[in-house]
Amino acid sequence: MYKLCSLFSSSSGNSTFIGNEHEGVLVDVGKNCKNLEISLKTAGLEASAVKAIFVTHEHSDHICGLRVFANRYNIPVYASERTLEYLDVAGHLNGDFPVYSISDYADVGDFHIETFKTSHDVVDSHCYSVILPNLDKFSVVTDTGVITDETLDGILGSKAILLESNHDINMLNNGPYPYTLKRRILGPYGHLSNDTAAETTVKLLNSGTEHILLGHLSDHNNVPELAYQTTVSRLFMEGAILGQDYTLEVAKKNDPTVFEV
Ligand SMILES: [Zn+2]
Ligand SMILES: [Zn+2]
Incomplete structure (x- = not known):
């Protein structure tokens, strides 16, 4: 049994x-070390199970606890x-922990990790698929304005996926953000809407997700209910039945959400 654990x-x-409880990899460390330690413990995981950290991009909601956590547990x-x-210049890699660049893939123990470019307004942004020792593929895709062909090719066939479902377009357009920020989020280098996420899940389900x-x-x-319903409705239009053809959850904001497969 392996976990995809937000x-x-x-x-x-x-x-x-x-x-699993013995070994695995982490994608991003977007809260401080203490918060991460608490979340790992709540999920029944020890920090020693984390054999490597893969960083998607340099925004603080993905790296703010990186240096302290990586350094504390080497x-x-x-x-x-x-x-x-970028991380080096900004001081986020100061410490004794090893650092490796990844362009296509890396192997960590019996885990094979593949990386694909995403579309986001940073120096370089990526998502990751992890091929587990049992050959199942779990993927994490966030912070992308669109799902590019490269990203889609990479994540198709995932058994389980954490997929960004960032905003409802109407809520964003009618919400409090300044116009320029709305344009940024809605643009090709912003974040994935509920609608685009739902559309992507159709392709994923057809590939075996x-x-x-x-x-x-x-x-x-x-709001979580809106994200959830947008995907359920879209998949229902394709004839896919929740609980029968797939399971769906919305990751909790501050607590672990676990799929054990
Ligand atoms: Zn970002
Ligand atoms: Zn982010």
């Missing part, structure tokens, strides 16, 4: 563990070359 997920902090950090350069965890919800422009 430790916390929202615009104010993201971290996802993939693996965990290797992987990111793209350009992301590492069974477990969908919606995450990185906006604090201001979304």
Whole structure:
């Protein structure tokens, strides 16, 4: 049994563990070390189970606890070359932990991790798929304005996925954000809407995906029920029945949400 475990997920902090009680990898450390330690413990995981950290991009909701956590437990950090350069200059890699650049894939123990470019307004942004020792694939895709062909190719066939469902377009358009920020979020380098996430789940289900965890919800422009219903409705139009053809959850903002497959 392997877990896809969102430790916390929202615009104010993201971290996802993939693996089991003995070993696994973490995608992002978007809250401080203490918060991460608490979430791991709540999920029944020890920090020693984290064999590597993969960073999607340099926004603080993905890296703010990276340096302290990696240093405290001497965990290797992987990111793209350009992301590492940025993190280094900003002081986020100061410490004794090993750092590796990843361009296509990396192997950590019996885990094979593949990386794909996403579309986001940073120096370089990526998502990750983890091929587990039993050959199941679990993926984490957040912080992307669109699902590019490269991203889609990479994540198709995932048995379980954490997929961004950031905002409801109407809530965003009618909400409090300034116009320029609305344009940024809605643009090709922003965040994935509920509608685009739902559309993506259709392709995922057709490729064999069974477990969908919606995450990185906006604090201001979304509510969990809306994200959930948008995907359920879209998949229902395709004839897919919740609980029969797939499972669906919305990742909790501050607590772990676990799929055990
Ligand atoms: Zn971001
Ligand atoms: Zn983010």
